[in-house]
Amino acid sequence: xxxxxxxxxxxxxxxxxxxxxxxxxxxxxxxxxxxxxxxxxxxxxxxxxxxxxxxxxxxxxxxxxxxxxxxxxxxxxxxxxxxxxxxxxxxxxxxxxxxxxxxxxxxxxxxxxxxxxxxxxxxxxxxxxxxxxxxxxxxxxxxxxxxxxxxxxxxxxxxxxxxxxxxxxxxxxxxxxxxxxxxxxxxxxxxxxxxxxxxxxxxxxxxxxxxxxxxxxxxxxxxxxxxxxxxxxxxxxxxxxxxxxxxxxxxxxxxxxxxxxxxxxxxxxxxxxxxxxxxxxxxxxxxxxxxxxxxx
Numbered sequence: 001x002x003x004x005x006x007x008x009x010x011x012x013x014x015x016x017x018x019x020x021x022x023x024x025x026x027x028x029x030x031x032x033x034x035x036x037x038x039x040x041x042x043x044x045x046x047x048x049x050x051x052x053x054x055x056x057x058x059x060x061x062x063x064x065x066x067x068x069x070x071x072x073x074x075x076x077x078x079x080x081x082x083x084x085x086x087x088x089x090x091x092x093x094x095x096x097x098x099x100x101x102x103x104x105x106x107x108x109x110x111x112x113x114x115x116x117x118x119x120x121x122x123x124x125x126x127x128x129x130x131x132x133x134x135x136x137x138x139x140x141x142x143x144x145x146x147x148x149x150x151x152x153x154x155x156x157x158x159x160x161x162x163x164x165x166x167x168x169x170x171x172x173x174x175x176x177x178x179x180x181x182x183x184x185x186x187x188x189x190x191x192x193x194x195x196x197x198x199x200x201x202x203x204x205x206x207x208x209x210x211x212x213x214x215x216x217x218x219x220x221x222x223x224x225x226x227x228x229x230x231x232x233x234x235x236x237x238x239x240x241x242x243x244x245x246x247x248x249x250x251x252x253x254x255x256x257x258x259x260x261x262x263x264x265x266x267x268x269x270x271x272x273x274x275x276x277x278x279x280x281x282x283x284x285x286x287x288x289x290x291x292x293x294x295x296x
Contacts, residue, residue: 022103023120023144031056031120040123041089044138048125055140056120058148059085059095061111069094071130075137083108083142093123093138107145116148116206150206154253155228159273161185164249169221172252176267180254185247186269187277189287190240191216198224200266205255215271218242218287223252225269236274245279245287 037057040047047053065082067073072094083095097104111117121142128137164185172179172186194214201207207226215225215237225248227233240246250272256265279287 028056028120028144030054033057037085037093038087038089040140041087041092044093044123044125045136048123048138051124053123054121055123056118058116058118060087061108061113061115061117062086063113064097064108068096071128072096072137072139075126075128076139080141093140095119095140095142097142104142104144111147116150117145118148120144148206151211151228154207154270155231156272159249161247161249161273161275164247164272166247169217169219172269173220173222176252179252180267181251183249183251183272185249185275186217186219186221188217188219188246188248189242189244190237190246191218191242193227193237198266200255201226201268204263215248217248221269223267223269225250225271227271231271233271233274240274245277245283247275247277249273249275 031054033056035047035055035057037059040055040057047055062084065084067081068076069082076096077098079099080096081099083097085095097108099105119140119142121140121144123138123140125136125138127134164183167179167184167186169186169188172184194216195209196214197209197212201212202209211230212226212228215227217225227237236246248269248271250270252267253270254265254267256263
Protein backbone atom coordinates (compact mmCIF):
# COMPACT_ATOMS: atom_id res chain seq x y z
CA UNK A 1 0.00 0.00 0.00
CA UNK A 2 2.81 2.42 0.94
CA UNK A 3 4.60 1.65 -2.34
CA UNK A 4 1.39 2.37 -4.29
CA UNK A 5 0.94 5.74 -2.53
CA UNK A 6 4.58 6.67 -3.18
CA UNK A 7 4.22 5.77 -6.85
CA UNK A 8 1.02 7.86 -7.11
CA UNK A 9 2.74 10.87 -5.54
CA UNK A 10 5.72 10.50 -7.89
CA UNK A 11 3.46 10.39 -10.96
CA UNK A 12 1.55 13.44 -9.69
CA UNK A 13 4.78 15.37 -9.18
CA UNK A 14 6.03 14.60 -12.69
CA UNK A 15 2.63 15.48 -14.15
CA UNK A 16 2.77 18.83 -12.38
CA UNK A 17 6.22 19.56 -13.81
CA UNK A 18 5.14 18.56 -17.32
CA UNK A 19 2.09 20.83 -17.48
CA UNK A 20 3.58 23.22 -20.03
CA UNK A 21 1.14 24.59 -22.63
CA UNK A 22 0.49 27.48 -24.98
CA UNK A 23 -0.89 30.10 -22.58
CA UNK A 24 -3.72 32.42 -23.58
CA UNK A 25 -3.49 36.18 -23.00
CA UNK A 26 -5.87 35.80 -20.06
CA UNK A 27 -3.78 33.02 -18.50
CA UNK A 28 -0.59 35.09 -18.88
CA UNK A 29 -2.09 37.71 -16.53
CA UNK A 30 -1.87 35.20 -13.64
CA UNK A 31 1.94 35.35 -13.70
CA UNK A 32 3.57 37.97 -11.46
CA UNK A 33 5.64 40.55 -13.36
CA UNK A 34 6.85 42.57 -10.37
CA UNK A 35 10.42 41.20 -10.42
CA UNK A 36 13.06 40.91 -13.14
CA UNK A 37 15.05 37.71 -13.52
CA UNK A 38 18.11 39.43 -12.04
CA UNK A 39 16.07 40.48 -8.98
CA UNK A 40 14.76 36.94 -8.52
CA UNK A 41 18.27 35.51 -8.82
CA UNK A 42 19.73 38.09 -6.40
CA UNK A 43 17.28 37.09 -3.63
CA UNK A 44 15.43 33.91 -4.69
CA UNK A 45 14.29 33.29 -1.12
CA UNK A 46 12.19 36.49 -1.29
CA UNK A 47 10.61 35.62 -4.65
CA UNK A 48 10.06 31.96 -3.72
CA UNK A 49 8.42 32.17 -0.29
CA UNK A 50 5.84 29.63 -1.46
CA UNK A 51 6.99 26.22 -2.69
CA UNK A 52 5.49 27.09 -6.07
CA UNK A 53 4.92 30.62 -7.40
CA UNK A 54 4.13 31.85 -10.90
CA UNK A 55 6.30 34.52 -12.54
CA UNK A 56 6.97 36.14 -15.90
CA UNK A 57 10.10 38.07 -16.85
CA UNK A 58 12.48 38.91 -19.67
CA UNK A 59 15.63 36.83 -20.11
CA UNK A 60 18.41 36.49 -22.67
CA UNK A 61 18.14 33.10 -24.34
CA UNK A 62 21.53 31.45 -24.95
CA UNK A 63 20.49 27.96 -26.06
CA UNK A 64 19.38 24.61 -24.64
CA UNK A 65 21.38 22.04 -22.71
CA UNK A 66 20.49 18.37 -23.06
CA UNK A 67 20.69 17.59 -19.35
CA UNK A 68 20.80 19.09 -15.86
CA UNK A 69 23.81 20.06 -13.75
CA UNK A 70 24.76 17.19 -11.45
CA UNK A 71 23.30 18.50 -8.18
CA UNK A 72 19.87 19.06 -9.76
CA UNK A 73 19.46 15.56 -11.23
CA UNK A 74 17.84 14.00 -8.17
CA UNK A 75 15.63 17.02 -7.52
CA UNK A 76 13.87 17.14 -10.92
CA UNK A 77 12.15 14.65 -13.26
CA UNK A 78 14.51 12.88 -15.68
CA UNK A 79 13.07 14.52 -18.78
CA UNK A 80 14.09 17.98 -17.59
CA UNK A 81 17.12 19.91 -18.91
CA UNK A 82 18.62 23.36 -18.62
CA UNK A 83 17.85 26.52 -20.58
CA UNK A 84 21.07 28.50 -20.83
CA UNK A 85 21.14 32.23 -20.14
CA UNK A 86 23.44 34.96 -18.87
CA UNK A 87 23.25 37.32 -15.93
CA UNK A 88 25.19 38.41 -12.89
CA UNK A 89 23.40 36.03 -10.50
CA UNK A 90 21.80 33.60 -12.97
CA UNK A 91 23.59 30.62 -11.40
CA UNK A 92 21.32 30.91 -8.33
CA UNK A 93 18.13 30.00 -10.22
CA UNK A 94 18.25 27.27 -12.85
CA UNK A 95 15.98 27.73 -15.86
CA UNK A 96 14.59 24.36 -16.95
CA UNK A 97 12.33 22.92 -19.65
CA UNK A 98 10.69 19.55 -20.29
CA UNK A 99 12.09 17.66 -23.26
CA UNK A 100 8.65 16.01 -23.57
CA UNK A 101 6.93 19.32 -24.28
CA UNK A 102 6.93 19.40 -28.09
CA UNK A 103 5.15 22.78 -28.38
CA UNK A 104 7.70 24.48 -26.15
CA UNK A 105 10.60 22.83 -27.97
CA UNK A 106 9.28 24.11 -31.31
CA UNK A 107 9.27 27.65 -29.91
CA UNK A 108 12.83 27.28 -28.62
CA UNK A 109 14.01 25.88 -31.96
CA UNK A 110 12.78 29.00 -33.77
CA UNK A 111 14.94 31.27 -31.60
CA UNK A 112 18.42 32.50 -32.40
CA UNK A 113 21.07 32.66 -29.66
CA UNK A 114 21.15 35.94 -27.71
CA UNK A 115 17.44 36.57 -28.30
CA UNK A 116 15.50 38.41 -25.62
CA UNK A 117 12.43 36.41 -24.65
CA UNK A 118 9.55 36.70 -22.19
CA UNK A 119 9.07 33.48 -20.21
CA UNK A 120 6.14 32.29 -18.12
CA UNK A 121 6.55 29.58 -15.54
CA UNK A 122 6.81 28.32 -11.98
CA UNK A 123 9.54 29.14 -9.48
CA UNK A 124 10.25 26.29 -7.03
CA UNK A 125 12.64 25.61 -4.20
CA UNK A 126 13.67 22.33 -2.61
CA UNK A 127 16.10 21.41 0.16
CA UNK A 128 18.68 18.86 -1.00
CA UNK A 129 21.93 17.47 0.33
CA UNK A 130 24.96 18.58 -1.67
CA UNK A 131 27.98 16.77 -0.27
CA UNK A 132 27.71 17.15 3.51
CA UNK A 133 25.64 20.34 3.34
CA UNK A 134 21.89 20.82 2.84
CA UNK A 135 21.00 23.72 0.61
CA UNK A 136 17.97 25.15 -1.18
CA UNK A 137 17.91 24.60 -4.91
CA UNK A 138 15.86 27.11 -6.90
CA UNK A 139 14.49 26.19 -10.32
CA UNK A 140 12.23 27.98 -12.76
CA UNK A 141 10.18 25.68 -14.95
CA UNK A 142 9.38 27.45 -18.23
CA UNK A 143 5.80 26.76 -19.34
CA UNK A 144 5.51 29.18 -22.23
CA UNK A 145 7.54 31.89 -23.97
CA UNK A 146 7.40 34.57 -26.62
CA UNK A 147 10.00 36.77 -28.25
CA UNK A 148 10.39 40.07 -26.50
CA UNK A 149 9.45 42.96 -28.76
CA UNK A 150 10.72 46.21 -27.20
CA UNK A 151 8.01 48.11 -29.06
CA UNK A 152 5.40 46.38 -26.88
CA UNK A 153 6.88 48.02 -23.78
CA UNK A 154 7.10 51.49 -25.31
CA UNK A 155 3.72 51.97 -26.96
CA UNK A 156 0.75 53.29 -24.95
CA UNK A 157 -2.53 52.01 -26.41
CA UNK A 158 -4.97 53.73 -24.03
CA UNK A 159 -3.75 57.31 -24.33
CA UNK A 160 -5.63 59.96 -22.32
CA UNK A 161 -4.36 63.54 -22.08
CA UNK A 162 -5.65 63.96 -18.50
CA UNK A 163 -2.97 61.53 -17.29
CA UNK A 164 -0.17 63.94 -18.34
CA UNK A 165 1.13 67.00 -16.47
CA UNK A 166 2.30 70.16 -18.25
CA UNK A 167 6.05 70.82 -18.21
CA UNK A 168 8.01 73.38 -20.25
CA UNK A 169 10.86 72.14 -22.43
CA UNK A 170 13.44 74.27 -20.57
CA UNK A 171 12.18 72.93 -17.24
CA UNK A 172 12.51 69.35 -18.50
CA UNK A 173 16.09 70.01 -19.61
CA UNK A 174 17.09 71.55 -16.26
CA UNK A 175 15.35 69.08 -13.94
CA UNK A 176 15.84 66.08 -16.21
CA UNK A 177 16.02 63.17 -13.77
CA UNK A 178 13.08 64.48 -11.71
CA UNK A 179 10.76 63.53 -14.56
CA UNK A 180 12.06 60.02 -15.27
CA UNK A 181 9.21 57.63 -16.17
CA UNK A 182 6.60 60.33 -15.50
CA UNK A 183 3.78 61.19 -17.89
CA UNK A 184 4.29 64.80 -19.01
CA UNK A 185 3.11 67.09 -21.79
CA UNK A 186 5.26 69.67 -23.51
CA UNK A 187 3.84 72.83 -25.16
CA UNK A 188 5.59 72.93 -28.54
CA UNK A 189 5.52 73.74 -32.26
CA UNK A 190 6.64 71.14 -34.79
CA UNK A 191 9.68 71.89 -36.93
CA UNK A 192 10.03 68.64 -38.86
CA UNK A 193 11.22 65.03 -38.60
CA UNK A 194 14.55 63.27 -38.85
CA UNK A 195 15.55 59.73 -39.76
CA UNK A 196 18.99 60.24 -38.25
CA UNK A 197 18.73 57.49 -35.65
CA UNK A 198 21.13 57.03 -32.73
CA UNK A 199 22.64 53.52 -33.03
CA UNK A 200 22.22 52.98 -29.28
CA UNK A 201 18.44 52.98 -29.72
CA UNK A 202 18.75 49.86 -31.86
CA UNK A 203 21.70 48.19 -30.16
CA UNK A 204 20.60 48.72 -26.54
CA UNK A 205 16.91 49.54 -26.72
CA UNK A 206 15.85 47.18 -29.50
CA UNK A 207 14.19 50.05 -31.43
CA UNK A 208 14.71 50.35 -35.15
CA UNK A 209 14.47 53.06 -37.78
CA UNK A 210 11.74 50.96 -39.39
CA UNK A 211 9.52 51.52 -36.34
CA UNK A 212 10.51 55.01 -35.10
CA UNK A 213 11.59 58.45 -36.27
CA UNK A 214 12.87 61.51 -34.42
CA UNK A 215 10.58 64.53 -34.13
CA UNK A 216 12.14 67.99 -34.37
CA UNK A 217 10.50 70.89 -32.53
CA UNK A 218 11.12 74.64 -32.61
CA UNK A 219 11.42 75.01 -28.84
CA UNK A 220 14.91 74.22 -27.47
CA UNK A 221 15.17 70.67 -26.06
CA UNK A 222 18.31 68.58 -25.66
CA UNK A 223 16.42 65.25 -25.78
CA UNK A 224 15.45 63.20 -28.81
CA UNK A 225 11.69 62.82 -29.22
CA UNK A 226 10.90 59.36 -30.60
CA UNK A 227 7.67 58.70 -32.49
CA UNK A 228 6.25 55.30 -33.39
CA UNK A 229 5.62 55.38 -37.14
CA UNK A 230 2.44 53.30 -37.01
CA UNK A 231 0.56 55.61 -34.64
CA UNK A 232 -2.10 58.31 -34.67
CA UNK A 233 0.60 60.79 -33.65
CA UNK A 234 2.33 60.30 -37.02
CA UNK A 235 -0.84 61.34 -38.85
CA UNK A 236 -1.14 64.41 -36.61
CA UNK A 237 2.48 65.36 -37.33
CA UNK A 238 1.96 65.07 -41.10
CA UNK A 239 -1.09 67.35 -40.93
CA UNK A 240 0.56 69.98 -38.69
CA UNK A 241 2.82 72.92 -39.50
CA UNK A 242 5.07 75.24 -37.48
CA UNK A 243 2.22 77.61 -36.56
CA UNK A 244 0.10 74.93 -34.87
CA UNK A 245 0.28 75.10 -31.06
CA UNK A 246 0.42 71.55 -29.70
CA UNK A 247 1.04 69.43 -26.62
CA UNK A 248 3.39 66.48 -26.92
CA UNK A 249 2.30 63.90 -24.34
CA UNK A 250 4.83 61.25 -23.42
CA UNK A 251 7.36 59.84 -20.98
CA UNK A 252 10.99 60.58 -20.23
CA UNK A 253 12.78 57.23 -20.51
CA UNK A 254 16.30 56.11 -19.73
CA UNK A 255 18.46 54.09 -22.10
CA UNK A 256 21.07 51.95 -20.35
CA UNK A 257 23.00 48.76 -21.00
CA UNK A 258 22.89 46.45 -17.94
CA UNK A 259 25.65 44.28 -19.40
CA UNK A 260 28.19 47.10 -19.78
CA UNK A 261 29.63 49.29 -17.04
CA UNK A 262 31.22 51.54 -19.68
CA UNK A 263 27.92 52.51 -21.35
CA UNK A 264 26.84 56.01 -20.34
CA UNK A 265 23.04 56.13 -19.77
CA UNK A 266 21.12 58.55 -21.97
CA UNK A 267 17.57 59.90 -21.92
CA UNK A 268 14.90 60.33 -24.57
CA UNK A 269 11.24 61.39 -24.79
CA UNK A 270 8.83 58.70 -25.97
CA UNK A 271 5.75 60.26 -27.57
CA UNK A 272 2.38 58.76 -26.54
CA UNK A 273 0.01 61.28 -28.13
CA UNK A 274 -0.45 64.79 -29.54
CA UNK A 275 -3.24 67.24 -28.73
CA UNK A 276 -4.07 70.78 -29.82
CA UNK A 277 -3.74 73.66 -27.36
CA UNK A 278 -5.06 77.18 -27.21
CA UNK A 279 -2.51 79.95 -27.65
CA UNK A 280 -3.14 83.62 -26.87
CA UNK A 281 -2.12 86.41 -29.27
CA UNK A 282 0.57 87.43 -26.80
CA UNK A 283 1.92 83.86 -26.67
CA UNK A 284 1.90 83.66 -30.46
CA UNK A 285 3.85 86.92 -30.79
CA UNK A 286 6.37 85.76 -28.20
CA UNK A 287 6.76 82.42 -29.99
CA UNK A 288 7.44 84.02 -33.40
CA UNK A 289 9.89 86.46 -31.80
CA UNK A 290 11.76 83.59 -30.13
CA UNK A 291 11.68 81.51 -33.32
CA UNK A 292 13.21 84.36 -35.32
CA UNK A 293 15.88 84.85 -32.68
CA UNK A 294 16.81 81.17 -32.77
CA UNK A 295 17.16 81.31 -36.57
CA UNK A 296 19.79 84.01 -36.19
